[in-house]
Amino acid sequence: MVRVPATSANLGPGFDTLGLALAIYDELIITGTDAPGVFVEVTGVGRGDVPTDESNLVARSIAHTFRHVGLPSPGLQLQANNVIPHGGGLGSSAAAIVSGVMAAAGLLRGVAELTLDTMLVLATELEGHPDNVAPALYGGLTIAWTTDAGPRAKKLLVHRGVSPLVFVPDHSVSTALARSLQPAVVPYADAVFNLSRSALLVAALTQSPELLLEATEDRLHQEYRASAMPETSSLVHLLREQGFAAVVSGAGPSILVLASDPSQRAAAAALVAGHAGDTWRAVMAAVDVKGATVNPHQVEAKPQL
Template identity: 70%
Template sequence: MSAAAAASAEATPSTEATPSRDALLGRKVHVKVPATSANLGPGFDTLGLALARYDELEVEVVGSGLEIEVHGVGEGEVPLDDSHLVVRAMAHTFARHGRALPPIRLVAHNSIPHGRGLGSSGAAIVAGVMAAKGLLEPEVEISPDGLLELATELEGHPDNVAPALFGGLTIAWVTPDGPRHKKLMVHRGVSPLVLVPEHEMSTALARSLQPQSVPHEDAVFNVSRSALLVAALIQSPELLLAATEDKLHQSYRAEAMPETDRLIRRLREAGHPAVISGAGPSILVLASDPSERADAARLVEETADTAWQALPLAVDFLGATVTPADGP
């Protein structure tokens, strides 16, 4: 079931509706979550895009203990105990529904790079929330707003978890009643290219470089570009170069990722709509068609000062899914 198609219900139903631990024994689900790129230039902490590169995992309720296997990205690096982010997100979701997390076996196959600005932590949180949702069904239903609220409580802001949950281009905002989102379909010509360096970047460090206030004219500049970016992505891709201009965050972070800054400048001077992906240091090029994407990849290969992995990715339109998994 797609997160976007989740039934409308309260985020926290009564504990009487939750299945017992014995009833959960043997339940097994498969979860698939896309990578994301947040900000997209001017849309700081608001706009996000789901990309067709995925982390997949299977979770089974077992009789006792906690067993975690990680394959691919993060293998041998991420914790294999209850501090694992997927497990924490599952436990949080169960707790919000009045239950303790039962003993589980978790097998993760990861392909989203860690620490590169492609939403790996958001994907792990969404994976845990969706896994818990799948195990609690059909006794418990969680609405789309409920899923977003649970994920945002752990992530801190909704710009990465919204596209991971719902796919496509998302606009996320926070109200007194919790986070909300609007999903939009992206123009079929938009052809994302992600450029991934070998080094990582701390999101906390990137955020620490942000000033507490910005000039009025810079704020107005970004409001105009953010509005234009939505129009460019859903209707007029030829406007993407102008629409991805930013004065709120990228220049302040440039000193912490000089290779990223140099390559973005080179790409934009050549006419390619390049921006920092999330907190960086990866770069997102929002090409207006596949031929422009190929030209951008070629420019990077021929002129980049350091090694970059070029990933031509489609936009993911489905978002996170959870389905019953076959038994052993």
Template identity: 65%
Template sequence: MVAGRTVEVTVPATSANLGPGFDTLGLALSVYDTLLITELAPGELQIEVTGSGAQEIPRDASNLIVRTVAHVYADVDRPLPGLRIQAENGVPHGRGLGSSGAAVAAGILAAKGLLEGDVDIDDADMLRLATEIEGHPDNVAPALFGGLTIAWMGEHGARHKKLLVHRGVSPLVLVPSYTMSTSAARSLQPPHVSTADAVFNLSRSALLIAALTQSPELLLDATADRLHQDYRAEAMPETQRLVQALRSAGFAAVVSGAGPSVLVLADGPGRRQDAVELAESTTDTPWDALLLAVDVRGGTVGESSGGLHVTA
């Protein structure tokens, strides 16, 4: 078994929705999955994982990264090589921080790196391929490209626009020990909403773009939502309780993605510790506080000649 090219991939966590921007807005955050992926002889597969979710991640062809790499190779009509995947997972799994989107983005970037010099996969191709696997572009867009992204489905498929976030925006993520299934959270959504609620979210989504890029002092009003968070509250009452307590105290707090983590978009780094202290005193659930930055680069891939220490 002869090893071929090895690429190193880094992909950030993401938080989707950001309150009113349901299935549209996403933000890349400074927590990362890091992987080394090596070409092996066809049919060979080795997967080593440490970090979040390591015990639950498949070590066979059903692995999401493997399926994504295979999807890319099939799309460009190239034979799939064997793969050795060594992964360190920093992105919390099942917590509303885009772990599946990060895996898909990692697979796309790995395939891009392994195919470099043979096939050119541009940004539009990467987003298209990632959306075909993930189903929605709101998580994969910031995972691939970083920053604040607006994602939508256009006439020719998934599209995105990347925006730079105001330097006064300071993200805090409060992560509980329990998990939430994205599919379960989506099942709680009603099939229809009122015109009043739709107009409310349209106005807040527009305001949120201005708040995140120009006017952080507007973040509390801009993150209000009537489309999805209240409907999902029954599945994660401690999350809803914390969001309400934080918002009552003036913090721009929302459910991160499908939950159950809580994202606080503070209008300065000093305010975050106040939010952490409020979280500690509000619910019976312990919250792991992640004081983060907005990741501006997104996922990266480069050829590697070194090694990544992974304990399986």
């Protein structure tokens, strides 16, 4: 079985660079079959909507990884148990990609050994950028960047006082639409502002949670994308005005609050419940520290992960 956490990218000022793994998991069970092709059964989020054949993103990720080592993808039965919302800014596509890459790596054990760094490259090739796939693979807080040789990532441990809270609305937003609203050029002062806040955010998340409100200030992307998700923008402003470190999670429309302790997290949940009723679902999630995991086992004499 493969287990992959949800992720929240950007975290306010760390646009396309910072990411956090959250203890909300999609699970994938893989069974080898004698018949060629890939057959997918989906339960939970995406059932009836996502493809159930070789065009499924998990299946494509498995095939991509097998091609990397010069081997054909075997016949497989996949059972995808999905919890991460689709189109919510919580890394559902990254989780699917990492699930496939990790599953393929597990199937290839003893034939071709793939390191986490290689899996980061393969996942980024499919996702297009490493800010979500990095925390999905490594867990914790990650700093991702690209070089001429490919994507890189550094994992950091999050201060135990940091208490994440996610607000998930009953609607989604296209990531492509959100990204289309981002300008190609930003003011110099705004770039410098975000550089300072990004550096401060790393310190706040790893050492000084009391600085999270200031550290999550952003001028590069959230306001530009506000027109695509006005309810999200309004709620982020309300939370921040009341002293909570709220940011748009990834491309939205979900909201991430980085509370400095559990009591502050509970207060933020109460504020949103009183303001927005049941249109936003509050999820109190811990920081995932392990990242994606693979647990091989046998069921009915058929090889599974």
